[in-house]
Amino acid sequence: MSQVKYYYDPDTLSYRKIEHKKSKKFRNVALMFIGAAILGFLGLLLLLNTNLVNTPKELSLQRELHNYEFQFELLNKKMEQMEQVLANIEDRDNNIYRLYFEANPIPEEQRRAGFGGVNRYKSLEGFNNSDMIIDATKRLEIIQKQMVIQSKSLDEITKLAEEKEKFLEAIPAIQPISNEDLTRMASGYGWRSDPFTKVRKMHWGMDFTSPRGTPIYASGNGTVTRADASSTGYGKHIRIDHGYGYLTLYAHLSKYNVTAGQKVKRGDLIGFVGSTGRSEAPHLHYEVWKDGDRINPINFYYGNLSALEFENLLKHATQENQSLD
Known part of the structure; x- marks a missing residue:
């Protein structure tokens, strides 16, 4: 009331x-x-407009935002791990792989370079966390670029490795007659006395004395270019093109075990010792050619001789005696 x-x-x-x-x-x-x-x-x-009261939708969006932030932190940690792994691979690439194959290292500026030109990240601007998102995007793109560069580098290293393996297999690296079958190393590369004229002249190969029929082996991988007796003085002889500018010649054979055009590998039996052509006694005259010039074969026996055997071979090869052809 x-x-x-x-x-x-x-x-x-x-x-x-x-x-x-x-x-x-x-x-x-x-x-x-x-x-x-x-x-x-x-x-x-x-x-x-305060945090005291939130609608169910806002609460859901907040949970989703917290989840995104958590995932973003995980992404940053994964990128850090990727950067560490890539740095390790790049270090080995520059200082081991490329050094071994005598290839120029990739400059650091090239590996770490960003992207110039127009603003690539304009669509990411204007948000609360734009700086963080743009920074992460830049890091990710640089990592992607580094991976592409490293992938190409490893492809190059693979090709270099394959090429070097072929090169090492092709180089004439073994003695064409095994020491078990060798009587003596009769004459080396250099000025020697001619067995027929007794005049001092250049001897362009090495003479290995062995009984007639002693096996002769290819000193490196290659292709037989000649197996005939149509070259003056050499008698029955074989020439093998090893590629990379190398060629080997095996002269005064008694018979062949290969034909022209045949591919051979180091250690394959290619013929037998004889005394055909301009020869004083059964022996193998062996020459090594590089880019069209005859060079001293003494530098190419690291494949099957011990240090002591090579020292003994070198001692006899440097003696200025009479050659056998």
């Missing part, structure tokens, strides 16, 4: 009852409700 209010009337010198109009009551009630509604709306806006 509402209280009755009075006011003092000086004209009548008495208290009179205050009468309220109904329209005024309705207005006051309406203003109260409007004020309450405004305050409630403002309060709701305030709450919605």
Whole structure:
């Protein structure tokens, strides 16, 4: 029950009852409700813009954002691991693989270079974490570029390895007659006395004395280019092209075990010792050619001689005696 209010009337010198109009009551009630509604709306806006109250959708988005941040941290750690592994591979590539195969190392600037030109990351700008996203994207692209460069480098190293393996197999690296079958090393490369004219002249190969029919072996991989007796002085002889500018010649044979055009490998039996052509006694005259010039074969026996055997061979090869052809 509402209280009755009075006011003092000086004209009548008495208290009179205050009468309220109904329209005024309705207005006051309406203003109260409007004020309450405004305050409630403002309060709701305030709450919605703070962390005190979140809608289910906002809570879901927050959880999703935290998950993305966690995944981003994992991505950064994985990129760090990738960078460490790549750095290790690059170090071995430059300082071991490329050094071994005598290839120029890849400059550090080339491996670490970024991407110039237009702004590649404009679409990533304008977000709360734009700097972090752009930095990670740059790192990832540089890692991708490093991997491409390293992949190409390893492809090159593989080709160099295959080529070097072929090269090492092709070089005339063994003595064409085994020491078990060798009587003696009769004459070496250099100025020698001719057995027929007794005149001092250049002897372009090495003479290995062995009984007639002693096996002769290819000193390196290659292709037989000649197996005939149509070259003056050599008698029955074989020539093998080893590639890389190397050629070997085996002269004064008694018979062949190969034909022209045949491919041979180091250690294959190619013929037998004889004394055909301009020869004083059964022996093998052996020559090594490089880029069209005859060179000293003494430098090409590292494949099947011990240090002591090579020292003994070198001693006899340097003696200026009489050759056998």
